Amino acid sequence: MKNNLILAGGKIVDPATGYFGPAAVYLENGQIAKIEKRPKEKPSGKNVLKLDGMIICPGLIDMHVHLREPGREDEETVLSGAEAAAAGGFTAIACMPNTDPAIDNAETVEYINERASLAPVKVYPIGAVTVGRKGENLTEMMEMAACGAVAFSDDGSGVQNNDLMRRALEYARSCDVPVISHCEYSDLAAEGVMNESFVSTRLGMKGIPSVAEELMAARDIMLAQYTGGIIHIAHVSTAGTVDLIRKAKKAGIRVTAEATPHHFTLTDDLIESFDTNLKVNPPLRTKKDVDAVKKGLKDGTIDAIASDHAPHSPEEKELEFDYAPFGAIGLETALGLVITELIDPGLLSWIEAVKCLSLAPATILNVPGGKLEAGAPADITVIDPKLEWMVNPDEFKSLSRNTPFRGRKLTGRAVMTIVNGNVVYSMM
Ligand SMILES: [Zn+2]
Structure with a gap:
């Protein structure tokens, strides 16, 4: 039956x-x-x-999900995250390695695979680029790829060291998997908690300038061109990043990108409410940026839509805005937001939207799915x-x-x- x-x-x-x-x-x-x-x-x-x-539709695939196992099983486990994914319409998810300990070796990849074998949806681990995500030493990427890591990323922070990123792209290229970049130079982002704009000035909060993202996106695109590696830009949040990716694609560089529902629906002025659920990284930007992200989705500059599902406990999120952690959950709202904010207003067709939610992530991660065909x-x-x-x-x-x-x-x-x-x- x-x-x-x-x-x-x-x-x-x-x-x-x-x-x-x-x-x-x-x-x-x-x-x-x-x-x-x-x-x-x-x-x-x-x-x-x-x-x-x-x-x-072909089963939806969320290529950017944070499960908190191992480390913070009170916030999310592989199983609970997979159940949330199923309820949100996702048949597969890829999980980021910023767990505690990080997914930075073959054993931990195998541990996730084991947990995933009990889950209702497919769970693909993403391995860390650097040991402990510390940005110092490269991980054993080949071993992790052999155990099923579908990509590499230090997501949660950007790889600050240019030479390390260059070598990461070279190793990942030889495994034929992408490096997923959380683009943010931490010296520019400093201790920022929201977008740097007149809103942050008015609220007296430390801002994260758009250039902190754009400068690293530009670097990663140039390194992908130089090495022939495959770069995927995670959670594009600024108009400038959309422009950089558009130009890079025209030049034939192997770059793909994703956007989150919060970055195509919400703007930084909402933070006047001090709701810490609006504290995400990269931060919510301006209307101009939101419009650019939407345009990027429409013209194919941004390939995929991913939730960046980032669970946090109420105790953590109830802290003052300055001290609360970055992140919002998204597995169970992503599809509804795509339909309500992009399809119903006529910005994306069903074909375009489902491509962003299934075929594109399947292609980027080189995993099965995304197609309705015999076999x-x-x-x-x-x-x-x-x-x-x-x-x-x-x-x-x-x-x-x-x-x-x-x-x-x-x-x-x-x-x-x-x-x-x-x-x-x-x-x-
Ligand atoms: Zn990230």
């Missing part, structure tokens, strides 16, 4: 072929067996799921595009509650998540 479902009555969105229209999807033995476009007759039988009015794993997200709901983190599967979107009304939500042919989440 679980393995051989027929999804009938819905419309499929397949960014690989550009098809957005009615289809029946046949799942067998954990794979997609057949896609019947514009079916003349409705399939019948007890394993048919009637999905009239629903959208059927592909039966990883599918079913979306009710009209479902109206209000964000209530108290109902989240995530162990943490730190979202800046509490109380926000959204339209559109994943109602079923299928991984390897198994229904791992369902509201139906």
Whole structure:
């Protein structure tokens, strides 16, 4: 029953072929067996799921997630993060190595793989670039890649040393995996807590200038060009970074990029509320930056949308703004924000949005998924595009509650998540 479902009555969105229209999807033995476009007759039988009015996509993939295992299992575990992912419509996630201890060796990659084998969605570990993410010595990247690390990153901080970053790109290139850069020069960011702007001045808070991000993005693009390595710019937050990536792509440099829902929906002036859930890194910027990020998504400069799901305990987030940690959770709101803020206003088509949420991350990380075709794993997200709901983190599967979107009304939500042919989440 679980393995051989027929999804009938819905419309499929397949960014690989550009098809957005009615289809029946046949799942067998954990794979997609057949896609019947514009079916003349409705399939019948007890394993048919009637999905009239629903959208059927290749399973969504979130390539930037922080699970807090090992180290802070009170905030998130591999299992709870995977459950939050399933509820948010994601069939796969990639987890960042800024755990305690960091994912900086083959053993820890294996530990994550072991935990992931019990999880409802696929979890791909990302290995650290430097030992302990200290920015001093490169990790054993080849060994980690051999154990399944899909990328390397010191996310949470940028790799400050230029020579180390150059060598990281060279090693990662030989494993054919990207280096994911959290672009921020810490000397420029100093002790900043929000975007440097007239708002930070008015609030008397120390600012993080946009150039702290842009300068490192420029460096990483130049190093990717010089080494032939593959660079992925995480959570693009400024108009200047979007411009740099656009030019680099035109020049044929191997650069890809992602944006988060908070960076295409929220601006720095909201911090007048002192809500620490708005304290994220990179910080929320200005309307001009938000517009540039949206434009970058529209023209393909920014390839992917990723949540940067960053769980923190209430005790930590209830500190004063200056002392609270950076980060907001996002697995269970990302899709609703994409539909409400990008698709419904007509900025992105369904094909473009689903590409950012599935095909692009699958391609960047070189993992299965992103396509609705025979022989592909039966990883599918079913979306009710009209479902109206209000964000209530108290109902989240995530162990943490730190979202800046509490109380926000959204339209559109994943109602079923299928991984390897198994229904791992369902509201139906
Ligand atoms: Zn980051």
